[in-house]
Amino acid sequence: MLDAAALTTPRVAVARRGSGARKNGHWAWKYLRIGAVTLLCVIWLLPVIFVVMASMKNSDAMFSKHGLISIPTSITWSNFSQAWSEGSMGTYMRNSAIITVIKVPLAITIESLLAYSLAYRESRLRTFIFGFVLVGMIFPPQAALVPLHSLLQDWHIFNSWVGLILVYLGFGLPFGTLLLRGFFRTVPRELHEAARVDGAGPLRILWRIVVPMSWPAIAALAIFDTVWTWNEFLFAELFITNSNLRPVQAGLVALNGQ
Amino acid sequence: MTGVAGARLGGAALSSPRPRSAKWWDRQRLRKVNWVIGLIALPGLAAYGIAIVYPIIDTVYTSLFNWNILSGVHQFVGLGNYTEFFHDATFRQAAENTATWTVIFVPSVLALGLLVALWLNRPFRGRTIVRVVFYLPFVLSNVAAGLMWVFMYYPTIGAMDTLTRNIGLGDVEFLASPHLALYSVLIAFLWQGVGAMMIIFLAGLQSIPEELLEAAEVAGATTWQRLRLVTIPLLRESFIVSGSLALIMSLNVFNIIYVMTQGGPGDYTQVLGTLTYFDSFQFGEFGQGSAVAGVLVLIVLLLGVSFIRRAARNNYA
Numbered sequence: 001m002l003d004a005a006a007l008t009t010p011r012v013a014v015a016r017r018g019s020g021a022r023k024n025g026h027w028a029w030k031y032l033r034i035g036a037v038t039l040l041c042v043i044w045l046l047p048v049i050f051v052v053m054a055s056m057k058n059s060d061a062m063f064s065k066h067g068l069i070s071i072p073t074s075i076t077w078s079n080f081s082q083a084w085s086e087g088s089m090g091t092y093m094r095n096s097a098i099i100t101v102i103k104v105p106l107a108i109t110i111e112s113l114l115a116y117s118l119a120y121r122e123s124r125l126r127t128f129i130f131g132f133v134l135v136g137m138i139f140p141p142q143a144a145l146v147p148l149h150s151l152l153q154d155w156h157i158f159n160s161w162v163g164l165i166l167v168y169l170g171f172g173l174p175f176g177t178l179l180l181r182g183f184f185r186t187v188p189r190e191l192h193e194a195a196r197v198d199g200a201g202p203l204r205i206l207w208r209i210v211v212p213m214s215w216p217a218i219a220a221l222a223i224f225d226t227v228w229t230w231n232e233f234l235f236a237e238l239f240i241t242n243s244n245l246r247p248v249q250a251g252l253v254a255l256n257g258q
Numbered sequence: 259m260t261g262v263a264g265a266r267l268g269g270a271a272l273s274s275p276r277p278r279s280a281k282w283w284d285r286q287r288l289r290k291v292n293w294v295i296g297l298i299a300l301p302g303l304a305a306y307g308i309a310i311v312y313p314i315i316d317t318v319y320t321s322l323f324n325w326n327i328l329s330g331v332h333q334f335v336g337l338g339n340y341t342e343f344f345h346d347a348t349f350r351q352a353a354e355n356t357a358t359w360t361v362i363f364v365p366s367v368l369a370l371g372l373l374v375a376l377w378l379n380r381p382f383r384g385r386t387i388v389r390v391v392f393y394l395p396f397v398l399s400n401v402a403a404g405l406m407w408v409f410m411y412y413p414t415i416g417a418m419d420t421l422t423r424n425i426g427l428g429d430v431e432f433l434a435s436p437h438l439a440l441y442s443v444l445i446a447f448l449w450q451g452v453g454a455m456m457i458i459f460l461a462g463l464q465s466i467p468e469e470l471l472e473a474a475e476v477a478g479a480t481t482w483q484r485l486r487l488v489t490i491p492l493l494r495e496s497f498i499v500s501g502s503l504a505l506i507m508s509l510n511v512f513n514i515i516y517v518m519t520q521g522g523p524g525d526y527t528q529v530l531g532t533l534t535y536f537d538s539f540q541f542g543e544f545g546q547g548s549a550v551a552g553v554l555v556l557i558v559l560l561l562g563v564s565f566i567r568r569a570a571r572n573n574y575a
Contacts, residue, residue, distance in 0.1 A: 033382070034383075034384075037382075037384065037388060040388075041387075041388055041391045041392075044391055044392060044395075044449075045391060045394070046410070046417065047395075047403070047406035047407055047409070047410050047446075047449070048394070048395075048398075048406060050406070050409055050410065050417055051405075051406045051409055054409060109301075110301040110302040110305060111302060113298040113299065113301060113302060114298070114299050114301075114302030114303065116295075116298065117295050117296070117298050117299035118299065127570075129299070129303070130570060130573075131566065131567075131570050133302075133303075133306055134566045134569055134570055135559070135563075135566055136306060136310045137506075137566065137569070138506045138510075138558050138559070138562035138565065138566065139310055139314070139555065139558070140509070140510040140512075140531055140551070140554050140555060140558055141510070141512070142510070142512050142531045142532075142534050142535055142551060142554070143313065143314070143317050143534065143551035143552070143554055143555045144309065144310065144313035144314070144317070145534070145535060145538060145539070145551075146313075146316075146317060146320060146538050146544050146547060146548055146551070147312060147313040147316035147317055147320070148309070148313055150316075151308070151312065151313075151316075166305060166308060166309065167308075167309045169305040169309065170305040170306050170307075170308055170309020170310050171309055171310065173302055173305055173306050173309075174306075177302065178569060178573060181573055182572075182573045185573075201294060202294045202295055202298070203294065203298070206298075227397060230399070231398075231399035231400070231401075233399065233400060233401050233513050233516075233517075234512060234513060234516075234535075238539065249399050249401045249402075252399075252401050252402065252405065253401055253517060256405055
């Protein structure tokens with residue numbers, strides 16, 4: 001495969017002498033290398049593998065000798081159904097799914113608006129606001145806990161998804177704005193000005209020209225944001241005390257405590 | 259067709275002195291545009307203000323008080339909470355742990371990430387799958403990864419304990435030993451971080467023109483020389499991005515420690531990021547907890563501000 005690819009390119013001499021010919025020479029090498037790579041991957045994933053195996057065991061098998069690391073002899077699926085119903089994992093996952101589905105589009109909307117607002121015609125104020133927003137990217141979330149705790153309670157959105165989503169929106173904003181602003185700026189200026197002369201306002205330009213041209217960035221941000229929101233733990237743990245409203249990561253910890 | 263041509267003309271004209279054809283309402287329209295541009299920034303800035311700006315200010319303010327919500331004490335002490343840190347053994351422990359954690363984490367995660375990226379940048383069959391495998395831990399939540407490693411370190415029946423017993427080290431208390439716990443958690447954190455660094459380095463490696471490496475090879479450079487003299491200097495930008503990310507990740511660490519050890523045993527795995535939480539929400543010491551947060555924010559800002567400046571500058575290009 002490698003040699004065939006190398007032959008079609010003018011770099012054949014170098015490629016042969018380098019990684020190509022020497023190591024792929026003997027068939028035994030090839031299998032040895034595949035074996036080594038597979039072994040490395042398995043070792044890297046051991047924590048995941050052990051947990052998946054443990055999840056299929058009943059408690060007797062698990063706490064026996066080598067219980068956590070042995071390959072399950074019989075597969076028990078009841079752990080999953082138990083976690084789902086009795087452990088309320090079903091509820092937790094549904095909660096997280098709803099929060100994510102509301103938060104991500106909302107975040108991308110306000111981040112696009114802000115990014116567009118800060119994208120062009122630099123004035124000192126805009127430069128300052130942009131830098132100011134970026135500081136949030138490195139800000140430790142733990143440092144916001146005490147004030148947010150009081151604030152959410154004062155506003156009666158403690159223990160509610162509204163408060164949680166509000167906090168998520170703020171903490172996701174810096175990265176989203178940075179990413180989108182960088183992308184928005186690659187849209188040629190001429191397009192804006194053409195649209196403007198044709199009578200389009202800023203919102204129409206954003207929606208009809210800038211956003212459609214930035215789909216790759218928006219999709220990437222949506223994926224990143226979904227993972228981030230789903231995985232967020234600290235705020236979920238502290239600001240949601242009602243177990244019916246609890247998102248999945250806090251639920252995992254609660255379940256583990258049982 | 260004429261529309262497009264007109265638009266081009268108009269576009270050019272807008273950035274130069276006012277065109278002769280401009281009507282009186284043009285100026286007014288522009289003002290309206292500016293107004294709209296300002297207005298659309300507001301929802302984002304409002305969320306940012308509520309979630310980040312207000313808390314920074316309020317944390318600094320709260321840190322000036324001796325305030326315990328459990329006992330109800332609320333008294334202005336100025337910088338008293340901060341000066342107390344010099345005598346506070348727990349704070350010293352947390353600060354030391356944060357330093358140890360960062361000094362070990364940042365270089366190791368960069369080195370491992372670079373190593374994996376260099377390996378996975380070479381063409382071989384199944385490379386994409388291997389990349390996914392090494393990236394996977396980073397996509398897991400800190401909570402899930404932490405719980406997995408708790409399983410790994412589980413006393414007696416866990417994988418690591420079985421391993422140490424079989425190689426003759428006997429039972430090791432990975433998460434309960436004062437000397438080991440911090441490093442045990444650190445390994446779990448490294449396991450998660452390597453994938454992120456790998457992706458950044460891979461992107462950097464792919465932007466290096468192959469001709470350069472070939473030229474070096476033709477000129478007789480060894481593999482090590484090519485790496486040291488061509489690849490690593492050209493990865494400068496990737497090093498800055500991944501280094502900053504690793505630094506911020508490690509200073510702000512919270513979840514994985516909270517899940518795996520809760521700062522224990524004793525305070526042996528307490529870092530500044532967890533101490534502020536436990537002070538505030540376990541002991542109700544809002545004032546003291548806020549002061550710890552204040553110190554953490556100060557350190558993060560001092561070390562991270564150059565990264566922010568850089569990100570802002572690059573974003574202008």
